[in-house]
Amino acid sequence: MVVLFGAGxxxxxxxxxxxxxxxxRVAWSATHTAIAAAQVSRDAxxxxxxxxxxxxxRAESIAAARGGPDAAGEAAELARSADRMWRSR
Numbered sequence: 001m002v003v004l005f006g007a008g009x010x011x012x013x014x015x016x017x018x019x020x021x022x023x024x025r026v027a028w029s030a031t032h033t034a035i036a037a038a039q040v041s042r043d044a045x046x047x048x049x050x051x052x053x054x055x056x057x058r059a060e061s062i063a064a065a066r067g068g069p070d071a072a073g074e075a076a077e078l079a080r081s082a083d084r085m086w087r088s089r
């Protein structure tokens with residue numbers, strides 16, 4: 001009976017764990033891409049936009065601390081905002 005319960009639990013838990021891990025990797029990949037794009041825009045823009053620089057610093061700080069998909073989403077949004085600010089100049 002215990003073996004059947006364990007097998008049933010594994011059949012449900014393993015795919016969910018894999019899906020969660022995949023979502024986390026995808027979220028962080030998108031975040032790193034957004035940060036890299038913001039860094040390129042920063043390097044191409046005129047110096048002096050302190051607000052955009054602060055947003056990028058916050059995004060990099062969140063990315064350094066890692067976390068779940070929610071943290072990745074927040075960091076990506078901060079980086080995208082900084083990127084938009086630098087591109088609009």
